[in-house]
Amino acid sequence: MRELRAPIVCLIAALALSGCMSTTGPVAVAPAPIGYAEPVPVRIDxxxxxxxGDRLRVVVYGQEGLTNTYAIDAAGSITMPLIGSVPARGRTPAGLAGEIAARLRNGYIREPSVAVEIDAYRPFFILGEVAAPGQYPYVPNMTVESAVAIAGGFSPRAKRDAVTVTHTDASGSGRFIVPPGTPIGPGDTVFVSERWF
Structure with a gap:
């Protein structure tokens, strides 16, 4: 019943604002203040x-000896039994699963079925005017605010309205000055600067 109430209330409010429900003519309604927010991008695995630094769960169905958790090393690869080193840097989990299946199909398993899931993301870094700067585990859908909270909050001298985020992806590395509600990604570096007043 609660699910039906909200649309009905919205419909009645819309009709009232348009003057359809008034018997004496249009109703004058004072405009309400409106707050605009930037859309927040959603990260999809x-x-x-x-x-x-990413840790992956690789499942090769029907092959218990190959199903395991693998960490991506500094060279950007994982090392699996039978097929050895497989480049993972820059690939999506689905792309890596396809590469592993192709290598296994090449003389090892007739029709391999492979799935790759992210077991743990690479860490993010937070520096500057926070209580405990350092490296922390990344959690999906993390924002600058939650990163600051994990690092113990702002120091008394912190500039709180904007921070610098360094983000690296396939297109390169960039530094951005962003508000506290901005999403961050694994491997990002958040720098909280000192305010001057």
Missing amino acids: SGYHLDA
């Missing part, structure tokens, strides 16, 4: 690009 299927579009996530792997890099060193």
Whole structure:
């Protein structure tokens, strides 16, 4: 019943604002203040690009000896039994699964079925005017605010309205000055500067 109430209330409010429900003519309504917010991008694991420090769960169905957790090393690869080193840096989990299946199909398993999941993301870094700067585990859908909270909060001298985020992806590395509600990704570096007043 609660699910039906909200649309009905919205419909009644819309009719009232348009003057349809008034018997004496249009109703004058004072405009309410409106707050605009930037849309927040949503991170999806299927579009996530792997890099060193990510830990993956690779499942090769029907092959218990190959199903395991693998960490991407500093060279950007994982090392699996039978097929050895497989480049993972810059690939999506689905792309890596396809590469592993192709290598296994080449003389090892007739029709391999492979799935790759992210077991743990690479860490993010937070520096500057926070209580405990350092390296922390990344959690999906993390924002600058939650990163600051994990690092113990702002120091008394912190500039709180904007921070610098360094982000690296397939197109390169960039530094951006962003508000606290901005999403961050694994491997990003958040720098909280000192305010001057």
